Amino acid sequence: MALVKSRAVVLRTYRLGETSNVVVCYTENFGKVRLVAKGARKGGGRLGAALEPLLVSGVVFYRREGGDLSLVSQAEVEREFPELRRDVVRMAYGSAVAELVDKLVPGEESDPRLFGIIVGALEEIDAAPEAELDVALWRFELALARELGYTPEFGRCVLCGNEAGRDARFSARHGGVVCGGCLATRPEVPVAGAAASAAIAALAAGEDISGGSLDAVVRDEIGSTLTDFLGEHAGRSLRLRSIDFLAQVRRMEHSQTEPDQHDED
Numbered sequence: 708m709a710l711v712k713s714r715a716v717v718l719r720t721y722r723l724g725e726t727s728n729v730v731v732c733y734t735e736n737f738g739k740v741r742l743v744a745k746g747a748r749k750g751g752g753r754l755g756a757a758l759e760p761l762l763v764s765g766v767v768f769y770r771r772e773g774g775d776l777s778l779v780s781q782a783e784v785e786r787e788f789p790e791l792r793r794d795v796v797r798m799a800y801g802s803a804v805a806e807l808v809d810k811l812v813p814g815e816e817s818d819p820r821l822f823g824i825i826v827g828a829l830e831e832i833d834a835a836p837e838a839e840l841d842v843a844l845w846r847f848e849l850a851l852a853r854e855l856g857y858t859p860e861f862g863r864c865v866l867c868g869n870e871a872g873r874d875a876r877f878s879a880r881h882g883g884v885v886c887g888g889c890l891a892t893r894p895e896v897p898v899a900g901a902a903a904s905a906a907i908a909a910l911a912a913g914e915d916i917s918g919g920s921l922d923a924v925v926r927d928e929i930g931s932t933l934t935d936f937l938g939e940h941a942g943r944s945l946r947l948r949s950i951d952f953l954a955q956v957r958r959m960e961h962s963q964t965e966p967d968q969h970d971e972d
């Protein structure tokens with residue numbers, strides 16, 4: 708057990724006994740760790756204030772390896788995202804980032820580049836126009852997939868290996884594009900539509916796309932395709948609470964702004 712120091716993004720916290728919290732963090736130097744913040748639930752504690760979800764804090768802790776709980780000795784906020792913490796919609800996107808890291812990153816391998824990707828995504832969600840928040844999340848999902856070693860394939864068909872071509876469509880299940888020839892003979896292979904496939908390929912190539920210019924149906928399709936893709940590699944279907952919550956908020960906004968229309972779902 709060694710006393711160590713790292714920057715950390717707080718992913719989530721849960722209660723431990725009457726006064727303490729367990730804080731699940733992604734640290735710059737040690738990967739994902741679970742810390743115990745003693746007394747964090749008592750009012751006015753500085754430790755607790757620095758270890759709230761979606762803050763970047765400098766933490767000093769007695770490190771135990773192997774997934775055991777490590778005791779925090781000090782924590783200080785280094786970076787907060789004011790808009791993200793103020794606005795319920797941005798908060799939901801930020802929570803989706805935290806949930807994905809919590810669910811998909813297996814353990815304690817150190818990956819400072821992934822730490823940078825997480826902080827970068829939170830910065831973008833803090834600052835981007837609301838119409839571009841989806842794009843920020845999608846870009847993060849693709850970067851996370853790459854970092855975890857499952858980069859989607861866009862150059863060649865994942866079924867036959869031939870060059871993908873213009874009529875190729877993205878398949879979440881197969882982790883890449885399926886060519887027109889294969890789709891013609893195997894219509895049962897589930898793939899995203901043309902517009903969603905093109906947007907995912909552009910994002911993966913690092914191109915900027917405008918979320919605001921996408922049709923709402925296509926937007927939903929890109930979102931669910933990428934979640935399915937990540938879930939496929941995690942070996943289970945991913946149900947993100949933050950995304951469900953976001954869908955609820957969107958439905959409420961929709962029913963307030965367009966009172967004469969009724970969703971039939």
Ligand SMILES: [Zn+2]
Binds near residue numbers: 867885886888890
């Ligand atoms: Zn093919």
